[in-house]
Amino acid sequence: MTWVVLTGRQNHLDQAATPHKVITNRDYLAHPALFRGQRPKVINLSNSYAYQSRGYYASLLASSRGHRVIPTVETMIDLSERKLYEHALPELELALNKCRKDLGGSFPAKAHVFFGIGPSKAWDRFAKLLFDWFRAPALEVSILDSGEWASIRKIGFCPLGRMSEEDKKRFLDAMDVYTAREWRDSKARTPARYTFATLVDPHEELPPSEIASLRHWARIAEKMGVEVEPITKKDLARLANYDALFIRETTTISNHTYRFARRAQQEGMPVIDDPLSMIRCTNKVYLNELMTANKVPVPPTVMIAGPADFELAAETLGFPLVLKIPDSSFSRGVKKCSTFAELKTLASEWMEESDLLIAQKFIPTDYDWRIGVLGGQPLFAIHYLMAKKHWQIVHHKASGKPDQGGIKTFTLKETPPHVVETAVKAARCIGDGLYGVDLKETKDGIFVIEVNDNPNLDHGCEDTGEKDEVWVRLTQWFLDRLERQGR
Incomplete structure (x- = not known):
């Protein structure tokens, strides 16, 4: 870069x-x-x-x-007149006043914030929010402190020529932090045309992509004129510095992953996963209705909106059946009920958190097909085998450590055409991004279990069948959209 x-x-x-x-x-x-x-x-x-x-x-x-x-x-x-930024002041002042205790009970008349970094760690909450609102290298905030509540009189730019030597040193340190890169390759020879941000959580237990896999992608993308850089949830304010965003944390609309997707969309950046795909895929109630409306085969299903539906589910589906919380991932919030008593107990407990549940016919198989679909075209094919002595691909044990089944890889040419076609049809109902379609293949036909907006993609696993073509196509998906925009 x-x-x-x-x-x-x-x-x-x-x-x-x-x-x-x-x-x-x-x-x-x-x-x-x-x-x-x-x-x-x-x-x-x-x-x-x-x-x-x-x-x-x-x-x-x-x-x-x-x-x-x-x-x-x-x-x-925005910063040329107070009336143009006063809509931001209530949120900023609230964050500012939450810093009071850490600042020893009082505020200075002026504070300088450089690239979202304040004069000390005590300012972190406010400084990051200020930079999120107004992305400027150096800002000066004038503060009026009554002793009980600090209000913001003015937000303005702080030119280099007006900085003290101490402030200039702090400014340069902040600029170093802002422009730092974690995956810099000192041997890189291809000038980067674009820089893609990859949102990761280094501490996530079951990330959709391992850091090593993302480094592998970075090496391939570099040959295509793209630099790939990791960012974390702390980097929302820096997102506009990049050309595209690839989210590699488990997504949910209730946390920062959705905010990153929304911000990327607002900035006109190609993003995987986009906000609409996240909304559609994270809710199994919506998915079931969407698939049914588009004649995509799904297991027999009953929506549970209250105790009156317990018997309907039992009569329609029989036992065992599978009960699901609409917003769940990695096999969490998905349980098998073998009796009516189990169904009643579990459904009653889960309905304290969710007004709707899904009950589906239990379809036992030794594996689930996972077909990756990108831009409406098949990307990879794989079998996820069930965890040992368990009916799901991930067994969340009481000890807290998940047990995962193995895999069996295929090329797309080796994969039954009707499996691929069904997966592509399901994914196209969602959008144009990257999806992982889970299907069960039985003697009664193919059934789509779910469409994931944040599918696993790891080197040596999902890419085994199609090799590096998976990563090349992923990079090209972003490039095509950037070049359509003339960026």
Whole structure:
């Protein structure tokens, strides 16, 4: 990734102070061919961002040249008048006042926040939120503290030329943190046209992709002119610096993964998984109705909305049957009931959390087909074998450690055509992204169990059949959408 720092004057920032290219905004404006064929990330540190100033035009033209820039013209306009940003003040002031105790009970008249980092750790909550609202390298916040409640008088830019030596050192440290990369390859030779963010949780027990697999993808993507960088849930404010987002944490609409997907969509970035796919796939009630409406075969199903439906489920499906919480993943919230008493007890307990449950006919098999579908086309095929002495592919033991079944891999050519066709039909009902379709193959036909918006994709597992073509196609999916946008 190429970073370019724009200054108002040459003496405002010594080139030796940063590894990034430093030029004046005058030179940037006067030489539009300077970075032709590249896609630099631009940090605009102009003296002024006033309308029609050089600082203003630098960000405006950066956008037209396809360069990512901070701050954007929109941020400049937002901070030009208090009335344009006052809608953000209630949330910001609430976060600010939550810092009071850690700050010793009082606030300074002014505080400087650099790239979402405050003067000390005590400011973290407020500083990150401020940067989330207004992505600017250096902000100055004027504070009026009554002793009980601190209010924000003004939010403005803090030019390099007005910084003290101490603040300038803190600013440069913050810029180093902001521009740092974790998967930098010192031997990289192909200039990156794009940079893709990959949202990961290094501590997740069952991540959809292992870090080693994402490094493998990064090596393949690099050959296609793409740099892949990991980000975590703390990096929402930095998301706009990237060209695309691949979410590799278990998704749910109730946590940060959905916020990242929404933000990426708002920024016009191609994203897997997109918010609509997350909404559609994470709820099994919706999935069942959608598949049925589109004539995709699913197991016989009964919706349970209250105790009156317990007997209907028992009569319709018989025992054993499978009971599911609508929003569940990795076999959690999915239980087999062998008797009416078990059904009644479990359903009554789960309905304290969810107004609707799903009961489905139990279809025993030794494996589930998983067909990966990307952009409406099959991507990979695999058998997930059931966990040892268990009826699911993941057995969540009382000890807390999950037991997973093995796998058996296939090429797409080896996979029965009707399995692939059914999976593709199911995935196309959801959208155009990446999906993992789980199917059961029985003597009575194929049944779609669910469509996952966040399917496992690991090197040496799901890609075994189609090899690196899986990762090439994944990269190309993003590139096609970026190039359609002219980015």
